[in-house]
Amino acid sequence: MAGVWVLAENHRQTLELLNIGRVLASKLGTRLAAFLLHDREMAQEYIEYGADDILLLPSLPEDQSLDAYIPVIAEEAQKQEPDIFLVAATLRGKEIAARIASRLNTGLCSECISLTLDESGKNLEMERLMFGGAAAQKVTCRTRPQMATVPPRTFEPAVKQSGREGQIKELPVPPASALRVLEKKARAHEASDIREARVVVCAGRGIEKQEDMALVRELAEAVGGEIACTRPISEELHWLPENLCIGLSGINVKPDLYIGVGVSGQIQHVTGIRDAKVICAINNDENAPIFEAADYGIVGDLYEVVPKLIKELKGEK
Numbered sequence: 001m002a003g004v005w006v007l008a009e010n011h012r013q014t015l016e017l018l019n020i021g022r023v024l025a026s027k028l029g030t031r032l033a034a035f036l037l038h039d040r041e042m043a044q045e046y047i048e049y050g051a052d053d054i055l056l057l058p059s060l061p062e063d064q065s066l067d068a069y070i071p072v073i074a075e076e077a078q079k080q081e082p083d084i085f086l087v088a089a090t091l092r093g094k095e096i097a098a099r100i101a102s103r104l105n106t107g108l109c110s111e112c113i114s115l116t117l118d119e120s121g122k123n124l125e126m127e128r129l130m131f132g133g134a135a136a137q138k139v140t141c142r143t144r145p146q147m148a149t150v151p152p153r154t155f156e157p158a159v160k161q162s163g164r165e166g167q168i169k170e171l172p173v174p175p176a177s178a179l180r181v182l183e184k185k186a187r188a189h190e191a192s193d194i195r196e197a198r199v200v201v202c203a204g205r206g207i208e209k210q211e212d213m214a215l216v217r218e219l220a221e222a223v224g225g226e227i228a229c230t231r232p233i234s235e236e237l238h239w240l241p242e243n244l245c246i247g248l249s250g251i252n253v254k255p256d257l258y259i260g261v262g263v264s265g266q267i268q269h270v271t272g273i274r275d276a277k278v279i280c281a282i283n284n285d286e287n288a289p290i291f292e293a294a295d296y297g298i299v300g301d302l303y304e305v306v307p308k309l310i311k312e313l314k315g316e317k
């Protein structure tokens, strides 16, 4: 049996992978399967979003983490021999994908921005950016499954087709993993995956003191966005965690709106925002390179501009 498989951590990412997965499965004339965590209602929904098969993972005991599923997924892949296996490129997704690829002794291309079939119509061509986005690399994989991780928001979500029918297969309970979950804590606001955010407010070195980060946070809240930063803010000053650093050595974001506050716009940073739909910049240096990348620029002191913006956004006069 062949097929295209998708595995994602959340609903939106699953829909995005179902969209591209459906395209590939139709071209290959094969079935599209999605992994899902023990939710039969959602299984029907994913079928209506394009899946032919749902591979239902059983619930885990409280003290088990998601990696307990890895042997079950790998075993199923050995049985069914899918052609293509797409995993959402979240931190956890990338780790799980790498461990499954290793078990299956197959290749894995990370952070793919395009997935097409080659001229033969049989092999997956996976494209990803290199050298900070200055070049694109096309990768093919000789082994099966051809595995790829795909960043959130690379593809549009699938469109629902009510009444579509498919099959649901329940997978066995995995053996207990050696890893135990000792404690679960709610995510700090800053720890969310900003690659999924529609609005990103980025703090740069123009912020003078750590306590002034509250201003950027307030702007992010007022505009309904997530906070992110440049490398000096996370790596040198440790005012925000490193998973919020945007750029060459950080992550790439694709928000509808990016607002840089006191960000100079060096190439290593701008490479991470090139896919933002609208870029706004607040900087007191009119020659700052960020203005070359920006759609809207405010030349001014952030300590004057940001409070005014917050007031406007909150409707205060």
Ligand SMILES: Cc1cc2nc3c(=O)[nH]c(=O)nc-3n(C[C@H](O)[C@H](O)[C@H](O)COP(=O)(O)OP(=O)(O)OC[C@H]3O[C@@H](n4cnc5c(N)ncnc54)[C@H](O)[C@@H]3O)c2cc1C
Binding pocket: 203, 204, 205, 206, 207, 229, 230, 231, 232, 233, 245, 246, 247, 248, 249, 250, 251, 261, 262, 263, 264, 265, 266, 267, 268, 269, 282, 283, 284, 285, 288, 300, 301, 302, 303
């Ligand atoms: C190999 C390599 C990889 C790197 N990877 C990354 C990466 O992934 N991400 C990243 O961000 N950087 C990265 N860098 C660092 C990058 O080159 C820049 O140094 C960094 O992006 C600059 O951060 P910044 O804009 O916050 O600070 P600065 O360059 O210091 O800019 C601060 C800006 O704030 C403005 N400003 C100051 N005061 C005010 C005020 N009161 N009001 C308004 N504006 C004000 C200034 O005019 C200035 O333009 C990398 C560098 C290297 C060599």
